[in-house]
Amino acid sequence: MKSFPKHRRLPAILLALAAAGLGAAEAVVATCGPFTDTAADAFCPFVLEIFYLGITTGTTPTTYSPADNVTRLQMAAFLSRTVDGTLKRRGKRAALRQYWTTQNSTVLGLTTVAQSPRFVRYDGADLWVSCSNGISRVRASDGRPLETWTGAPNAAGVLTAIGKVLIAGGGNPGSLYVIDPSQPAGAATTVASNLGNVAIGIAFDGTRVFTANTSGSVSLVTPGASIPWTVTTVSSGFITPTGAVFDGSNVWITDSDAGTLLKLDPSGTVLQTVTVGSNPNFPVFDGTSLWVPNATGSTVSVVRASNGAVLATLTGNGLALPRAAAFDGQRVLVTDSGSDAVSLWKAADLTPLSTIPTGASTSVYAAASDGVSFWITLSNVNKLARF
Amino acid sequence: MAGLGTGSGMRTKSGGTVRGAAGALSVAAGLLCGGASALLGLCGPFTDVAADAFCPFVLEIFTLGITTGTTPTTYDPSGNVTRLQMAAFLSRTVDSALRRSSPRTIVDRLWTPRGALAGATTVGMNPVFPACDGADVWVPNFNSSTVSRVRGSDSRLLETWTGATGASGAVVAMDGVFVCGFSNPGALFRIRPNQSPGAVTAVATNLGSGSSGLVFDGGRFWTANYNVGSISIVVPGPSLPWTVTTVTTGFSNPIAALYDGANVWVADQTVGKLQRLDAAGAILQTVTIGAFVGIPVFDGVNIWAPTLGGASIQVVRAPSGAVLATLTTDGWPLAAAFDGQRVLVAATGTNQSPPHSVSLWNAADLTPLGTILLDSLRPNVACSDGLNFWVTFRDDPLLLKF
Numbered sequence: 001m002k003s004f005p006k007h008r009r010l011p012a013i014l015l016a017l018a019a020a021g022l023g024a025a026e027a028v029v030a031t032c033g034p035f036t037d038t039a040a041d042a043f044c045p046f047v048l049e050i051f052y053l054g055i056t057t058g059t060t061p062t063t064y065s066p067a068d069n070v071t072r073l074q075m076a077a078f079l080s081r082t083v084d085g086t087l088k089r090r091g092k093r094a095a096l097r098q099y100w101t102t103q104n105s106t107v108l109g110l111t112t113v114a115q116s117p118r119f120v121r122y123d124g125a126d127l128w129v130s131c132s133n134g135i136s137r138v139r140a141s142d143g144r145p146l147e148t149w150t151g152a153p154n155a156a157g158v159l160t161a162i163g164k165v166l167i168a169g170g171g172n173p174g175s176l177y178v179i180d181p182s183q184p185a186g187a188a189t190t191v192a193s194n195l196g197n198v199a200i201g202i203a204f205d206g207t208r209v210f211t212a213n214t215s216g217s218v219s220l221v222t223p224g225a226s227i228p229w230t231v232t233t234v235s236s237g238f239i240t241p242t243g244a245v246f247d248g249s250n251v252w253i254t255d256s257d258a259g260t261l262l263k264l265d266p267s268g269t270v271l272q273t274v275t276v277g278s279n280p281n282f283p284v285f286d287g288t289s290l291w292v293p294n295a296t297g298s299t300v301s302v303v304r305a306s307n308g309a310v311l312a313t314l315t316g317n318g319l320a321l322p323r324a325a326a327f328d329g330q331r332v333l334v335t336d337s338g339s340d341a342v343s344l345w346k347a348a349d350l351t352p353l354s355t356i357p358t359g360a361s362t363s364v365y366a367a368a369s370d371g372v373s374f375w376i377t378l379s380n381v382n383k384l385a386r387f
Numbered sequence: 388m389a390g391l392g393t394g395s396g397m398r399t400k401s402g403g404t405v406r407g408a409a410g411a412l413s414v415a416a417g418l419l420c421g422g423a424s425a426l427l428g429l430c431g432p433f434t435d436v437a438a439d440a441f442c443p444f445v446l447e448i449f450t451l452g453i454t455t456g457t458t459p460t461t462y463d464p465s466g467n468v469t470r471l472q473m474a475a476f477l478s479r480t481v482d483s484a485l486r487r488s489s490p491r492t493i494v495d496r497l498w499t500p501r502g503a504l505a506g507a508t509t510v511g512m513n514p515v516f517p518a519c520d521g522a523d524v525w526v527p528n529f530n531s532s533t534v535s536r537v538r539g540s541d542s543r544l545l546e547t548w549t550g551a552t553g554a555s556g557a558v559v560a561m562d563g564v565f566v567c568g569f570s571n572p573g574a575l576f577r578i579r580p581n582q583s584p585g586a587v588t589a590v591a592t593n594l595g596s597g598s599s600g601l602v603f604d605g606g607r608f609w610t611a612n613y614n615v616g617s618i619s620i621v622v623p624g625p626s627l628p629w630t631v632t633t634v635t636t637g638f639s640n641p642i643a644a645l646y647d648g649a650n651v652w653v654a655d656q657t658v659g660k661l662q663r664l665d666a667a668g669a670i671l672q673t674v675t676i677g678a679f680v681g682i683p684v685f686d687g688v689n690i691w692a693p694t695l696g697g698a699s700i701q702v703v704r705a706p707s708g709a710v711l712a713t714l715t716t717d718g719w720p721l722a723a724a725f726d727g728q729r730v731l732v733a734a735t736g737t738n739q740s741p742p743h744s745v746s747l748w749n750a751a752d753l754t755p756l757g758t759i760l761l762d763s764l765r766p767n768v769a770c771s772d773g774l775n776f777w778v779t780f781r782d783d784p785l786l787l788k789f
Contacts, residue, residue: 033712043471046478049752052702052711054688055477056470066471075473082477086484088687089750095727095773096519096559099648099685100605106623107606109562111581125522141522143562144581372521386562 035064055081083348087330092371101344102387105359109373109386111143117377117384119282119324120368123160123181127368127375129384130155130167135179135188138384140370151187152177157202157244157282159209162223166202168211174199176209176221176229191229195219201244201282203251205266210251212241218253218268234268243282243324245290247305252290254280261292261303274308276301282324282366284332286347291332293322300325300334302350311350317343318355324366326374333374333387335364342367342376342387358385433462451487453479481751485728490774499747499757500789507785508542510535514779514786516600516643516682518557518564519772520580525564526779526786527554534566534578534587537786539772546584551576556601556610556643561623565590565601567610573598575608575621575629588627594619595633600643600682602651609651609668611641618644618653618668634668643682645690647705652690654680661692661703674708676701682722682768684730686750691730693720700732702753712753717744724769724776725750731776731789733766745769745778745789759789 032038033048035058047064050056055078059065070078088094102108114131121128122140129136135149135158154170155177167188169175174195177188196219201212209221217235224230240257250271253262256279263272277294280301284291289311292301300314300322321338327347334343336355340362344353358364363380367387374387430436431446433456445462448454453476457463468476491497511528514535518525523545526535534554536546553569554576566587568574573594576587597614608621616638622630642656650671651664659680663672678696685691689711690703700714700723718734725731730748741763747756765781776789 038471043475045752045754046475047471049478049481050474052689052753053481053751054704055481056474064470064474066469066474068470069467070470070473078473078477082480085688086481090485090488090727092521092727092773094687095725095771096521097645097685097725097770098559099646099687100560100603103604103606106625107561111562139522139581141520142580370521 032064034058034062035066037063038066050078050082053081053085055085080349087348091329093328093330096372098372101354102356103354105357105362108358108376109143110378111138111145111384111386112382113138113145113377113384114148115382116379117365117382118379119156119158119366120375120377120384121158121160121165122368122370122375123165126181127370127384128158128160128165128179129377130158131382135165135167135177136384137181137185138375140373140375143384143386147185149179149185149188151190156200157211159202159204161204161209166204166209168199168202169193169195170198170200170214172197172215174211174213174219176211176231189227191223191227192221192231193228194231194233195221196233196235201242201253203244203246205246205251207266210244210246210253210264210268212244212253214240214242214256216240218244218264220268232268237262237270242280243292245283245285247285247290249305252283252285252305254283254292256280256295259294259297261290261301261308263308272308274301274303274310276303276310277313281322284325284327286327286332289347291325291327291334291347293319293325293334295321295323295337298322298338300345314345314350314352317345317352319343323364326367326369328369328374329371333367333369333376335367335376337364340364342374356387430462432456432460433464435461436464448476448480451479451483453483478752485751489728491726491728494774496774500759506542507787508535508537508544510537510544510779510784510786511547512784513781514767514784515554516556516768517770517777517779517786518559519770519777520559520564521772523580524770524772524777524786525557525559525566525578525580527551527557527566528784529554529569531784532568534564534576535786536580536584537777539775539777542786542788548578548584548587550586550589553598555599558601558603558608560603560608565603565608567594567598567601567608569597569599569613571596571614573610573612573619575601575610590623590627591621591629591631593628593631593633594621595635600641600654602644602646604646604651609644609646609653609664611644611653612638613640613642613656616640616655618664620668632668637662637670637673642680645683645685647685647690650706652683652685652705654683654692656680659694659696661690661708663706663708672706672708674703674710676703676710679719681720684723684725686725686730689750691723691725691732691748691750693723693732693734695719695721698737700730700748714748714753714755716746717758721766722768724771726771726776727773729756731769731771731778733769733778735765735781739765741765745776747789 032044113136114134116132137147157168165179196213196217197215199211243254277297279296362378430442511531513530534548555569564578595612595617598610600611677694681693683692746758767779
């Protein structure tokens with residue numbers, strides 16, 4: 001094949017046919033695109049844009065009814081399509097032409113990490129994975145294992161903040177480890193070793209690091225110029241704090257044994273208690289709502305962050321001992337620890353998308369997103385899976 | 388008005404207060420109105436809107452440019468909205484949201500290039516379909532049977548992979564980069580980018596002849612096979628080779644494929660058709676585009692299909708197949724790519740004579756943004772990483788960033 005086929009010179013006959021076809025298309029006359037009742041004035045480009053974007057289909061294929069009013073019901077459809085269309089185009093998956101959803105465990109991209117990976121977090125380029133014998137760093141663009149850091153026993157929740165990687169240490173007492181990712185891999189630095197027992201969940205509010213300690217407390221760690229960093233541990237109002245998430249205003253903690261989601265003030269005092277399902281674990285915030293996987297309840301509570309209202313309690317879609325949630329800008333993924341699977345929802349309207357197995361006996365644990373793919377820890381096989 | 392003027396703050400949607408912003412808006416409104424304090428707004432510049440719970444919403448769409456008010460000082464809050472006015476509001480909402488969230492805005496790179504930019508990367512001979520992985524660009528080189536890896540941030544050639552006979556289409560999926568081979572029979576090759584560069588791995592070598600375009604649907608790979616007229620569906624498995632099913636019914640010269648989130652579409656070049664396929668590769672729908680359809684792209688809503696013969700781009704709604712618009716181009720358009728906001732179209736000059744060009748289009752309203760003349764550089768195919776477009780060239784071993 002000496003010349004690539006699409007560059008062949010066109011036979012004259014084909015050119016003539018193409019021109020004839022084009023002429024026929026132009027014979028269709030409309031005032032503003034397909035709409036014969038809309039003038040070709042300053043408003044026409046706006047009408048055409050929402051037509052091209054699929055936000056309106058017109059009142060008929062050839063009319064738009066420009067002078068009609070809009071009911072609140074119709075407006076809901078227009079706004080919903082506007083948000084959907086904007087998110088779909090803006091997502092990085094659109095530019096990278098990745099419109100697919102992974103369908104089965106065979107097509108997962110697997111990276112071997114350290115032993116028994118649990119939590120994972122994305123820093124904008126790389127993924128950081130807490131494992132039983134170290135912290136693995138994996139490049140998101142190609143899944144390449146880059147580094148393994150040591151010195152973080154009982155590593156649990158991971159956070160990327162203040163230019164560092166922070167890891168909750170779930171020992172007795174709990175610890176906070178810090179990795180400087182600009183340095184060669186080595187041992188993590190222990191910046192505090194007097195947190196409440198069994199620190200697992202971790203969140204940052206812009207000032208302090210919050211850890212959820214399943215022994216019944218929340219620790220607030222203030223980064224400082226010297227080590228150790230200052231720790232305040234609050235136990236009032238907590239039974240089994242497990243997950244932690246910051247919504248831009250407040251830190252929320254799941255209290256597993258209480259079946260509640262707790263909104264905290266900056267000092268760790270409980271401001272609001274939201275009853276969710278049984279055994280809530282590791283939630284995620286999607287910009288508006290908190291998604292709370294309730295493990296033994298096999299449900300997901302969707303809670304509006306601004307007022308704590310439970311918008312929906314999701315069931316089905318393969319939920320089986322759901323443990324952790326992640327958000328990619330459009331979709332929420334929940335890990336199903338009871339069935340070696342993940343469940344996917346469309347975040348904007350809470351519709352279930354699919355349940356995808358991660359492989360037998362893989363022990364799916366937690367997940368994060370880089371905005372293109374989800375990354376899932378498979379604890380039993382020491383893998384980080386690109387989904 | 389006292390509340391704003393005395394700096395007691397304004398309510399935001401989330402219930403907080405914004406003091407600085409309120410003051411600034413009041414000052415701005417005052418300046419606009421010639422400093423007449425009597426005309427200062429109740430809600431930003433708007434004297435007819437109360438400073439109540441709705442005010443922050445009105446101010447947001449004013450600040451974002453979604454509304455300009457009915458006059459500089461009025462918003463007419465109780466007026467109804469016609470469908471015509473609503474079109475303007477929604478259109479501006481989409482434009483504003485896309486512009487603000489674009490990676491190009493974040494890194495202060497809002498320009499549209501007016502000419503070929505310096506810094507072309509030398510890749511292999513006859514580079515074809517590039518694929519972006521978010522950090523690097525992967526370029527199959529047809530004549531060299533190699534695949535080049537180029538770093539997106541600085542255009543540096545990082546690696547060259549060998550053994551990809553007839554390297555043509557590329558897709559980033561699963562645990563690597565996949566490239567199909569335009570050979571007889573066609574082939575599918577795998578690169579594990581987390582390994583050191585070397586020879587690619589053939590995962591299947593019994594595809595239809597002339598595998599040109601390649602796409603992934605979340606479970607399987609699809610190739611458009613040009614020579615005999617077929618598509619091949621490759622199912623990944625735990626061992627090599629992977630299972631291949633080839634379908635010939637209804638195809639003439641498929642050149643490229645795309646996945647719209649629900650279906651695979653194939654561009655059948657010589658017959659000038661877009662064909663929407665079911666999961667088994669049977670044709671569900673045929674959209675006639677015009678002779679010599681090029682390499683199409685899906686923008687999340689519509690398919691942009693270049694036609695060499697028609698010297699135009701057909702914008703087709705997926706999945707209905709309705710042709711929304713025919714855009715006339717300079718020269719013969721070959722290939723389209725989408726960056727989240729804009730579509731780039733690579734074109735040769737008419738009759739493949741210089742000057743060749745790339746043109747840019749606003750994907751939301753289909754308006755042309757400009758054409759960049761490339762003189763004798765003949766573009767081939769393009770991809771985007773969300774920040775830049777990357778274009779390969781037919782006669783030169785080059786990858787160029789726009």
